[in-house]
Amino acid sequence: MSRDAAVSIIRKLREAGHVAYLAGGCVRDRLLGLIPKDHDVATDAPPETVQKLFRRSQPVGEAFGVVLVYPECREKNSGGGGIEVATFRTEGVYSDGRHPDAIEFSDAKHDAQRRDFTVNGLFEDPLHPEQPNLDADDDGVIDYVAGRADLDARVLRAIGDPDRRFGEDYLRMLRAVRFTTRLGFTLDPATAEAIRSLSESLSQISRERIGGELRLMLTHPAFADAADLLQQLCLDGPTLNEDPADAPLTTLRRLSPGADYAAKLAAWMIDRHSLAEALPAVVKRWRKALCLSNDDTDTLGRILRQAITAQDWPTMNVAQSKRLLTQADWDQTICVLRAMGKSNNIDADTPALIEDGIGLAPPAFVDGADLIGLGLKPGPAFKTLLDDVYNAQLQGDIRQRTDALAWVRDRTATP
Numbered sequence: 001m002s003r004d005a006a007v008s009i010i011r012k013l014r015e016a017g018h019v020a021y022l023a024g025g026c027v028r029d030r031l032l033g034l035i036p037k038d039h040d041v042a043t044d045a046p047p048e049t050v051q052k053l054f055r056r057s058q059p060v061g062e063a064f065g066v067v068l069v070y071p072e073c074r075e076k077n078s079g080g081g082g083i084e085v086a087t088f089r090t091e092g093v094y095s096d097g098r099h100p101d102a103i104e105f106s107d108a109k110h111d112a113q114r115r116d117f118t119v120n121g122l123f124e125d126p127l128h129p130e131q132p133n134l135d136a137d138d139d140g141v142i143d144y145v146a147g148r149a150d151l152d153a154r155v156l157r158a159i160g161d162p163d164r165r166f167g168e169d170y171l172r173m174l175r176a177v178r179f180t181t182r183l184g185f186t187l188d189p190a191t192a193e194a195i196r197s198l199s200e201s202l203s204q205i206s207r208e209r210i211g212g213e214l215r216l217m218l219t220h221p222a223f224a225d226a227a228d229l230l231q232q233l234c235l236d237g238p239t240l241n242e243d244p245a246d247a248p249l250t251t252l253r254r255l256s257p258g259a260d261y262a263a264k265l266a267a268w269m270i271d272r273h274s275l276a277e278a279l280p281a282v283v284k285r286w287r288k289a290l291c292l293s294n295d296d297t298d299t300l301g302r303i304l305r306q307a308i309t310a311q312d313w314p315t316m317n318v319a320q321s322k323r324l325l326t327q328a329d330w331d332q333t334i335c336v337l338r339a340m341g342k343s344n345n346i347d348a349d350t351p352a353l354i355e356d357g358i359g360l361a362p363p364a365f366v367d368g369a370d371l372i373g374l375g376l377k378p379g380p381a382f383k384t385l386l387d388d389v390y391n392a393q394l395q396g397d398i399r400q401r402t403d404a405l406a407w408v409r410d411r412t413a414t415p
């Protein structure tokens with residue numbers, strides 16, 4: 001559907017006398033038989049013209065000449081967002097390793113050159129051969145950067161001189177890892193060598209952008225390959241803001257792909273640091289290095305703490321075991337423990353704890369109001385008392401509310 005929307009935008013631009021193609025990731029993904037995330041359009045029409053032609057549009061990256069165009073008819077394309085229409089451009093000098101100092105609008109050939117990797121530098125004319133395009137091959141693909149050959153050979157290669165291209169924007173080094181592993185490609189040796197020699201410079205990139213790239217890598221099924229390649233290219237240290245390590249990724253490799261981002265980070269951290277050492281200094285460091293959200297940081301901390309607690313499983317009583325199993329994010333912790341090969345006794349004991357007729361987290365027989373009802377004064381001792389009576393309930397020592405109240409009375413009776 002999103003392709004249809006992009007094609008109708010291209011048709012309209014073409015009717016107005018402009019060159020307009022599908023560009024970048026969507027061309028690559030179609031040729032690989034993958035479903036593109038989105039469809040980007042590139043055109044020689046300047047942004048003002050794009051905005052005039054499409055009533056429902058909005059400039060998004062004015063400095064780069066990008067206009068977001070929404071489909072004319074809402075119902076027909078419901079659910080879809082806008083399509084990015086970018087004017088062909090050439091980028092000037094990058095003096096800061098992050099942004100070009102200036103851009104100039106140009107043609108498709110120059111626009112291909114400013115893109116990062118050959119397989120990302122392809123265009124497609126969806127109207128070919130209906131409206132024949134001399135630059136297009138049979139599939140309608142327009143290739144100014146020899147991207148098709150790399151796509152067929154499954155190689156990720158920087159366009160042009162790799163040292164220069166990574167020097168322009170150091171984030172491209174992380175993008176190289178993301179695309180290589182996500183597509184299951186190999187990295188061209190000269191491209192890899194350039195990354196290795198420039199890896200330290202990654203720290204000039206904002207932590208938000210670094211964290212964003214790492215998240216994209218680790219939330220993809222090829223997450224372990226991505227971490228591995230980061231280490232091979234010496235990007236792990238600058239990404240995580242710590243010393244480089246070529247840790248064997250045993251835990252991360254065995255982690256189920258469905259595990260959360262925080263669990264992936266926990267597994268990787270365990271492979272790079274010992275579990276005991278991982279807390280809390282490393283969590284703090286990674287939080288800053290990757291701009292982790294509070295939620296991800298909390299989950300990461302909980303997983304590591306629970307994994308440490310779980311080492312004592314054989315000596316824990318029933319109440320302690322049940323309380324561990326019902327802690328927030330335990331589902332993630334158990335994934336990590338399984339990957340560590342340390343979950344056997346927990347997995348063996350859990351069904352019996354769930355099915356013991358009491359349950360893992362039954363509603364408590366007594367609460368604070370009951371204690372007040374019994375004439376006790378609220379205070380710090382309340383929590384201990386409630387914890388103790390609930391432990392007795394979890395263990396099956398107390399089976400009903402009247403017994404729980406009697407237990408409390410007994411415990412608090414003054415001799």
Ligand code: ATP
Pocket residue numbers: 023024025026037038040114115116117120121169171172
């Ligand atoms: P994805 O499927 O992850 O969105 P994509 O190839 O569409 O992959 P985007 O980040 O959406 O990647 O960028 C779209 C296109 O813009 C890329 O294919 C590439 O041609 C170009 N591009 C994006 N970021 C950069 C960059 N930092 N340097 C050079 N070119 C870039």
Ligand code: MG
Pocket residue numbers: 025037038
């Ligand atoms: Mg994209």
